[in-house]
Amino acid sequence: MKTQVIPANHPNVAQKAAEIIQSGDVVAIPTETVYGLAANGLSEDAVSRIFEVKGRPSDNPLILHICDATQIDLYCHDVPQSAYRLAQLFWPGPLTMVLPAKDTVPKRTTGGLSTVALRCPDSEIARQIIQLSGVPLAAPSANISGKPSTTTAEHVLHDHGGKIPLIVDGGACRVGVESTIVDLTEERPRLLRPGGITPEQLMAVLGDLVVDKAVTAQIDKDAVVKAPGMKYRHYAPTEPVIIVAGEREKAAAYIHRHFEPGDRVLCFEEELPLYADCNPLSYGKEADVSTLSAGLFAALRELDDGSIGKVYARCPVGGGVAYAVQNRLKKAAAFHIVDAEVAQ
Numbered sequence: 202m203k204t205q206v207i208p209a210n211h212p213n214v215a216q217k218a219a220e221i222i223q224s225g226d227v228v229a230i231p232t233e234t235v236y237g238l239a240a241n242g243l244s245e246d247a248v249s250r251i252f253e254v255k256g257r258p259s260d261n262p263l264i265l266h267i268c269d270a271t272q273i274d275l276y277c278h279d280v281p282q283s284a285y286r287l288a289q290l291f292w293p294g295p296l297t298m299v300l301p302a303k304d305t306v307p308k309r310t311t312g313g314l315s316t317v318a319l320r321c322p323d324s325e326i327a328r329q330i331i332q333l334s335g336v337p338l339a340a341p342s343a344n345i346s347g348k349p350s351t352t353t354a355e356h357v358l359h360d361h362g363g364k365i366p367l368i369v370d371g372g373a374c375r376v377g378v379e380s381t382i383v384d385l386t387e388e389r390p391r392l393l394r395p396g397g398i399t400p401e402q403l404m405a406v407l408g409d410l411v412v413d414k415a416v417t418a419q420i421d422k423d424a425v426v427k428a429p430g431m432k433y434r435h436y437a438p439t440e441p442v443i444i445v446a447g448e449r450e451k452a453a454a455y456i457h458r459h460f461e462p463g464d465r466v467l468c469f470e471e472e473l474p475l476y477a478d479c480n481p482l483s484y485g486k487e488a489d490v491s492t493l494s495a496g497l498f499a500a501l502r503e504l505d506d507g508s509i510g511k512v513y514a515r516c517p518v519g520g521g522v523a524y525a526v527q528n529r530l531k532k533a534a535a536f537h538i539v540d541a542e543v544a545q
């Protein structure tokens with residue numbers, strides 16, 4: 202199959218994408234977070250195509266993308282007031298809410314769960330495609346399962362060229378990490394995945410937020426977890442990634458002591474001069490964390506190269522969007538973190 206890449210501003214591209222989706226096939230679409238592999242979320246067969254293209258385990262549910270908050274009640278029941286309030290404040294935007302699913306949502310989409318994850322993306326072209334398709338779109342991140350998410354059309358072409366008919370090219374994604382996921386089906390709201398909508402923003406509305414253990418630690422692959430996707434190895438280049446935490450000069454000293462030929466350093470732009478002899482790659486500015494979230498996956502993809510030994514990575518500290526960057530980087534490192542303040 203030949204994969205067409207068509208710019209998002211091309212006339213008729215949304216119509217063409219919608220027609221492919223209506224025919225039951227998969228289209229890669231840009232969103233503000235990462236690219237998605239989209240298909241009709243109400244069709245078992247179309248959703249099966251997504252799992253097949255992505256190589257994704259079938260117990261890992263998909264997010265259903267809708268084009269406005271009035272559609273929540275079409276797919277969910279017993280919706281708490283807090284969900285409408287969050288939608289009003291943060292949709293369209295990088296927030297996914299897990300809610301009790303109506304029978305209108307196929308089990309193939311929810312991975313057999315009684316809940317469904319809903320999101321309304323802040324990308325004009327994505328919402329236009331949803332609207333023209335006339336159905337909500339199931340869409341996982343458009344990477345091969347286990348690999349870093351795709352934040353450009355070139356990334357998607359690399360992973361899925363020849364397997365899907367169309368990639369809608371909306372340029373580089375603005376946020377760069379996947380949406381925040383909050384589960385509203387239990388007594389207490391639970392953060393399943395940090396993202397562009399921060400824990401602080403959620404707390405301000407909900408007044409309470411439990412952080413799921415899958416966010417903060419490595420989960421055993423046989424464990425029972427709230428977000429089934431969290432237990433799989435994620436975002437991982439082929440080589441080991443080691444996060445070196447601690448103050449700038451101490452981290453540089455640690456890395457220089459341990460660096461071997463073939464290793465790479467993934468650091469902040471401000472730190473490049475410190476690693477001039479360590480083949481460094483910057484993923485953004487420490488002083489502007491939105492550049493780190495926007496650049497992280499492209500950098501992890503660039504480092505996914507069989508010839509590299511180890512990657513020493515620098516990670517931003519603090520809350521807000523930095524919390525999401527920490528989470529993705531820790532997962533890429535399988536939570537292997539060295540504290541340069543104490544380690545030799």
Ligand code: TXA
Pocket residue numbers: 232234235236237238261262263264297299311314316317318320322340341342343378379380381382393427428429430431
């Ligand atoms: O930003 C995003 O959310 C992107 C773009 C394309 O919208 N999508 C995305 O999808 O990241 P995916 O499939 O790569 O990640 C969705 C995560 C998975 O970890 C999955 O297990 C979890 O959401 N999830 C989906 N439905 C769920 C549910 N009903 N309960 C708990 N977790 C759920």
Ligand code: MG
Pocket residue numbers: 341342350379
């Ligand atoms: Mg994903």
